[in-house]
Amino acid sequence: MIMSATVTIRIQEADFDIAREIAALTQGRTDIGAVVSFSGVCRDSEGSEPIAALTLEHYPGMAEAEIGRHAETAMSRWPLTGLTVIHRVGRITPGENIVLVLTASAHRQAAFEAAEFLMDYLKANAPFWKSEESAEGKSWIEAREHDDAAAARWTKS
């Protein structure tokens, strides 16, 4: 029996419930042997500077399209039964969730690799921008070359 893949991509202000999202990704299937979950969480400092909050801005329309392209690539490169990407936007305080990536597969290697690929690509290419609130006021967080390098290592040679 061929089952269709479950790809879920959401951009939302509200927090997400990781257990509920895992249940949604796996329900009704008994061919999944591995579920990998990554969640990005807001820290209380950026560099050495304590922060009160992050605000995530995004490009509506393009953010969904870009993550959709990453998801399509992941689905074609690894044998996944499905994946979920949820990215929050708006004001987020330390300790709160920012982003969730879930991957599911028959075996763990595909699930681990695809999850890492999705996070590396999302960090380098998804149109979101973080600003931080600190004692100094509000300022934009600068992109790091490290993220572009991490995404580049997935390019097949």
Next chain:
Amino acid sequence: MKVKYFAWVRERIGKAEETIEPPAEVRTVGDLIGWLARRGETYAYAFETPRVIRAAIDHAHVKSDAMISGAREIAFFPPMTGG
């Protein structure tokens, strides 16, 4: 065509989006950045370092040599910090 600005590009220009009609000799994204930069001080400030400006045409990333003709929506923004 519609042009959208995000993050500090939007803050420096003072607007999130506008409709523009660049002349025919503005052919590429790089040309467009130069044309926009000459519109006024706020634009010059936003585009003062063209190599850090990223662009998208119709919701897909493009490089500065991409042609703009036929584009419905062009967006300019700083390097991204999502995830």
